[in-house]
Amino acid sequence: MSFIRKISNFVTGTGRMALLGGNRWYYVWLAVLVACIVQAGFAYAHQYQYGLISTNMRDSVSWGFYIGNFTFLVGVAAAAVLLVIPAYVYDWKPIKEVALFGELLAVAAIIMCLLFVMADMGRPDRFWHLIPGIGHMHLPSSIMAWDSVVLNIYLIINLSVASYLVYCGYYGIHYNRKIVVPLVILSIPMAVSIHTVTAFLYNGMAGRPYWNSAILAPRFIASAFCSGPALLLILFQILRKVSAFEIKDEAIHKVAELMAYAMAFNLFLFGAEVFKEYYSDTHHLVHYEYLFSGLHGKASPIAPYAWISLAFAVISFFLFLIPKTRRMPLTMNIGCVLIYFSVYIEKGIALIIPGFTPDQLGQVYAYVPSSTELRVAAGVFGVGFLLFTLMVKVSVAILFERGDQAAHA
Amino acid sequence: MSAEPTAPLPVPQPQTEGYSRREALVMGLFALAAAATTAGCSAADKLALDDFVAKHFRDLTPDELKDRLAQLEKKYSEQYGKSVKVSATPPIPGVLFGYALDLSRCIGCRRCVYGCVDENNQSRDPQTHWITVLEMDKEGGVNLQNADAFYDHETVPAPGKFYMPVACQHCENPPCVKVCPVEATWKEPDGIVVIDYDWCIGCRSCISACPYGARHFNWGTPSIPKEELNPVTEYLGNRPRQRGVVEKCSWCLQLTRNGLYPKCVEVCPVGARKFGNLLDPESEIRYIIENKRVFILKEELNTQPKFFYYYGL
Numbered sequence: 001m002s003f004i005r006k007i008s009n010f011v012t013g014t015g016r017m018a019l020l021g022g023n024r025w026y027y028v029w030l031a032v033l034v035a036c037i038v039q040a041g042f043a044y045a046h047q048y049q050y051g052l053i054s055t056n057m058r059d060s061v062s063w064g065f066y067i068g069n070f071t072f073l074v075g076v077a078a079a080a081v082l083l084v085i086p087a088y089v090y091d092w093k094p095i096k097e098v099a100l101f102g103e104l105l106a107v108a109a110i111i112m113c114l115l116f117v118m119a120d121m122g123r124p125d126r127f128w129h130l131i132p133g134i135g136h137m138h139l140p141s142s143i144m145a146w147d148s149v150v151l152n153i154y155l156i157i158n159l160s161v162a163s164y165l166v167y168c169g170y171y172g173i174h175y176n177r178k179i180v181v182p183l184v185i186l187s188i189p190m191a192v193s194i195h196t197v198t199a200f201l202y203n204g205m206a207g208r209p210y211w212n213s214a215i216l217a218p219r220f221i222a223s224a225f226c227s228g229p230a231l232l233l234i235l236f237q238i239l240r241k242v243s244a245f246e247i248k249d250e251a252i253h254k255v256a257e258l259m260a261y262a263m264a265f266n267l268f269l270f271g272a273e274v275f276k277e278y279y280s281d282t283h284h285l286v287h288y289e290y291l292f293s294g295l296h297g298k299a300s301p302i303a304p305y306a307w308i309s310l311a312f313a314v315i316s317f318f319l320f321l322i323p324k325t326r327r328m329p330l331t332m333n334i335g336c337v338l339i340y341f342s343v344y345i346e347k348g349i350a351l352i353i354p355g356f357t358p359d360q361l362g363q364v365y366a367y368v369p370s371s372t373e374l375r376v377a378a379g380v381f382g383v384g385f386l387l388f389t390l391m392v393k394v395s396v397a398i399l400f401e402r403g404d405q406a407a408h409a
Numbered sequence: 410m411s412a413e414p415t416a417p418l419p420v421p422q423p424q425t426e427g428y429s430r431r432e433a434l435v436m437g438l439f440a441l442a443a444a445a446t447t448a449g450c451s452a453a454d455k456l457a458l459d460d461f462v463a464k465h466f467r468d469l470t471p472d473e474l475k476d477r478l479a480q481l482e483k484k485y486s487e488q489y490g491k492s493v494k495v496s497a498t499p500p501i502p503g504v505l506f507g508y509a510l511d512l513s514r515c516i517g518c519r520r521c522v523y524g525c526v527d528e529n530n531q532s533r534d535p536q537t538h539w540i541t542v543l544e545m546d547k548e549g550g551v552n553l554q555n556a557d558a559f560y561d562h563e564t565v566p567a568p569g570k571f572y573m574p575v576a577c578q579h580c581e582n583p584p585c586v587k588v589c590p591v592e593a594t595w596k597e598p599d600g601i602v603v604i605d606y607d608w609c610i611g612c613r614s615c616i617s618a619c620p621y622g623a624r625h626f627n628w629g630t631p632s633i634p635k636e637e638l639n640p641v642t643e644y645l646g647n648r649p650r651q652r653g654v655v656e657k658c659s660w661c662l663q664l665t666r667n668g669l670y671p672k673c674v675e676v677c678p679v680g681a682r683k684f685g686n687l688l689d690p691e692s693e694i695r696y697i698i699e700n701k702r703v704f705i706l707k708e709e710l711n712t713q714p715k716f717f718y719y720y721g722l
Binding site (some may be wrong): 050051052053055057058059060062063117120121122123125126127129130135136137138141142143144145148201202204205206207208283286355356358359360361362363 | 461465535541543552553554555556558559575584587588589590591592593608609610611612613614616617618619620621622624625626627628629630651652653654655707710711712
């Protein structure tokens with residue numbers, strides 16, 4: 001069979017695997033995601049026609065829900081692969097088997113990141129200005145330019161490794177360790193770098209005291225280590241129930257234990273930040289006041305979310321700290337959901353908005369996302385989850401259900 | 410102002426290195442799009458395509474710049490139904506502009522704000538203002554956390570209040586320029602920080618980075634009534650802007666590079682605004698810096714503004 005032939009067989013074969021042979025709930029799930037995407041298409045068309053004025057962002061709060069989601073998903077993408085560290089560094093088998101799913105999650109998350117950035121751009125038609133050679137990439141000085149470099153490299157690495165592994169599985173050949181291992185090893189520092197560079201995007205702005213803190217990048221990494229694995233743990237349990245996917249309890253417990261350390265560190269760093277701001281009580285405290293209560297006697301619309309995020313982080317930390325609740329499926333899953341939403345609020349709302357409120361001239365604009373922003377965001381998540389679902393369906397079929405699929409092709 | 414009015418100057422000398430490769434690549438990429446549109450290509454399509462493939466200002470050769478300016482003049486003239494001039498006046502050698510504002514004189518009348526809107530073709534709906542006038546309590550001094558940009562009195566100055574207009578500070582170390590991912594904004598040799606509206610991708614990193622709230626985004630489609638458009642425009646200054654790009658004060662380079670004062674200096678009824686060449690020891694701006702109690706905003710950020718506040722009385 002020629003190589004081209006093999007590739008086209010692979011594409012049609014995996015396409016069939018992705019779309020055929022699911023149960024009723026699988027198709028309901030796909031339909032929900034497609035509906036999300038379609039309604040977002042209309043919302044985005046409106047935004048494209050009238051401009052970003054259809055969001056609630058304005059000069060005072062010039063980044064909002066889109067960039068918050070982007071930041072959160074960079075964390076998910078980074079953490080999904082950071083799980084690979086123990087697998088490869090300590091050669092710890094139970095996690096190694098599921099490393100592929102971390103990579104697939106990273107691919108889906110990065111694609112969502114890029115979509116959120118496109119949605120946020122005033123002139124998406126000019127994205128080519130960022131392409132080296134034909135555009136002007138402002139290196140080394142612009143962190144935004146660096147971010148687009150590392151995110152794209154990270155996407156390419158993970159996409160290559162994941163599709164190569166699935167391709168080998170499809171044809172029942174053993175993958176070449178000389179290709180895979182160096183790429184996987186490379187993806188580890190890249191995972192750290194995407195989230196660090198994204199933190200530096202905010203961190204490097206001296207005019208925004210809320211972000212201009214040296215522990216911002218460590219906080220990004222710590223919180224990503226909480227939310228990314230939480231998503232994977234829930235996914236593994238669902239897959240174990242509905243497919244031939246196998247994962248040992250031992251592996252789940254190990255991941256949960258790592259998450260407990262990450263949560264402790266995350267809370268510690270947050271506490272350090274809060275202490276510094278409140279004890280020193282400088283003008284910069286206003287941003288924390290806006291986050292947790294309000295300014296000039298007016299309640300902040302984001303304060304309830306900030307408290308919910310903090311409460312969820314503390315509760316899930318204790319659920320994961322205590323070995324008994326960490327191992328019991330019910331309490332562990334509650335903990336996963338709580339920490340996921342805690343970090344989602346922290347990155348999506350509590351990181352961006354208080355950084356802009358009050359603005360550089362002390363003015364308070366109480367930003368909350370518009371319906372266009374919420375709808376477009378739902379569509380981006382729709383695209384990400386759809387891609388991830390299809391990729392996981394194919395991978396599970398090839399790696400765990402084997403047998404006759406390969407023969408079909 | 411001591412900078413001598415000058416005769417029309419030749420177009421700037423742009424970088425030419427690497428230009429042909431870049432153009433070849435751009436044109437290659439969009440050749441298909443162009444080919445696809447030629448069949449039923451209307452003048453509007455052609456203009457849209459010209460805008461789409463427009464090169465970075467500093468990559469334009471002198472001939473290309475001339476063509477681009479002519480293209481834009483035609484476009485704006487048709488759009489606004491009057492003859493619009495678009496120039497690319499280069500900086501005057503030996504000039505570094507500086508600005509000073511006397512807080513003890515400013516009465517908060519906002520004439521500068523609206524003079525600027527008229528001169529620089531800022532959008533009327535939605536409203537864009539390059540200058541923000543802050544009202545603060547005399548008792549509290551300069552404290553931005555107690556500043557009100559939306560004061561609305563029958564008469565100004567209001568008792569117990571003082572006023573602080575803020576616009577682009579034209580920093581010597583501008584954080585907005587540093588963060589731009591595509592080099593769409595830069596500091597010119599005469600110290601003016603400019604934006605190439607045809608190159609800005611609308612990511613708004615510069616708005617986040619600016620400590621002075623000086624940069625403004627075109628959230629909607631900017632609109633200016635035809636009769637109100639100022640037809641004397643500059644490529645890097647007051648030409649009509651598009652939706653989705655960032656704009657800000659350009660120290661009226663269409664005026665100042667021709668030896669005139671910025672509009673805000675002209676219209677200020679109390680003479681609170683001063684402008685001149687920092688490199689000229691005899692200039693008024695130098696006199697103020699050397700003899701008055703001047704301060705700069707957010708000095709600790711090391712942005713080194715060339716905009717000085719002082720108490721003249």
